[in-house]
Amino acid sequence: MAIDGNKLQELINKMFGDVGAAMGSALVMLGDKFGFYKTLAADGPMTSAELASKTGTVERYVREWAAAQAAAGYINYDAASGRFSISPEQALVLADENGPAFFPAMYEIVAATLRDEPKVANAFRKGGGVGWHEHDPCLFHGTERFFRPGYAMHLVSEWIPALDGVREKLERGARVADVGCGHGASVTLMAKAFPKSKFFGFDYHQPSIDRAREIAREAGVAERCTFERATAKEFPGTFDLVAFFDCLHDMGDPVGAAAHVKSALAKDGTWMVVEPFGNDRIEDNLNPVGRVFYAASTMICVPGSLSQEVGLGLGTQAGETRLTEVLKAGGFTRVRRATATPFNLILEARP
Structure with a gap:
């Protein structure tokens, strides 16, 4: 059976995205457990060191976590300032436990x-x-x-x-x-x-x-x-x-x-x-x-x-x-x- 290269690549791309989402599940749970999303929502843009200090966690882990979340589009990263932030829409979904769309x-x-x-x-x-x-x-x-x-x-x-x-x-x-x-x-x-x-x-x-x-x-x-x-x-x-x-x-x-x-x-x-x-x-x-x-x-x-x-x-x-x-x-x-x-x-x- 002949393989359609375009369809194959489309499926691979889709599954790669799904793997990223699946591996990211643990990261969302960590962000929820340690209050990373809520801290970003309450205190505004901050570096990974500032976020770690606010939440009582280790900076090196927080830095990697934040980069992964920014890559997923769940939070944002500003290269000029080296700070991570969360938009009102992202906060509604990730930080507002009493909101209409808490995920x-x-x-x-x-x-x-x-x-x-x-x-x-x-x-x-x-x-x-x-x-x-x-x-x-x-x-x-x-x-x-x-x-x-x-x-x-x-x-x-x-x-x-x-x-x-x-x-x-x-x-x-x-x-x-x-x-x-x-x-x-x-x-x-x-x-x-x-x-x-x-x-x-x-x-x-x-x-x-x-x-x-x-x-x-x-x-x-x-x-x-x-x-x-x-x-x-x-x-x-x-x-x-x-x-x-x-x-x-x-x-x-x-x-x-x-x-x-x-x-x-x-x-x-x-x-x-x-x-x-x-x-x-x-x-x-x-x-x-x-x-x-x-x-x-x-x-x-x-x-x-x-x-x-x-x-x-x-x-x-x-x-x-x-x-x-x-x-x-x-x-x-x-x-x-x-x-x-x-x-x-x-x-x-x-x-």
């Missing part, structure tokens, strides 16, 4: 996929899966830090208002369950916004439940937030709103989970299902967002589902049609797309 947390998730590769490789060979609790702890920390800004931007202001009559219920006072709550970022956001309502977070992962309780205390909403260890098919109580944030596709038996949600809803209750945005066909997901989601699905989400009972393995790119089928198979007759973002699909389900 260093995503690199923690990347690190988890690399550290857990042997476990996933074993599942490739022998079947089965890798449970959420079996992953490197940086996955749990990175997930909470990465998803929290997006929830802060959209959940209270856009997603809940898109549900029929739900915001009014929460303002009057309602019971809300957040299933698969992780570290409870979404619970805390809702509790702050709706002080007359009570919130219950459920997750099968006890360390996440413990951390969620800490975050709720720090946010001053612990008296209205209860966190318990429970699965999606076993959580107790009756609720006006049940929410699943980016977790339905991770479940081994999402149909069984849907059936349990239906039994846990109060009369005229609502189930809000937030999932990664995906089109129904593979060919429509072959884009930068799909690339990240399929990779996460391969290393985290599908192994998680296949480690459980049934092991349906929906994956992050299940798409609206497949998700709707799952919800209806669990007993819901009214399912609609309430709203969407480039990264999220929000479904409203009613019995």
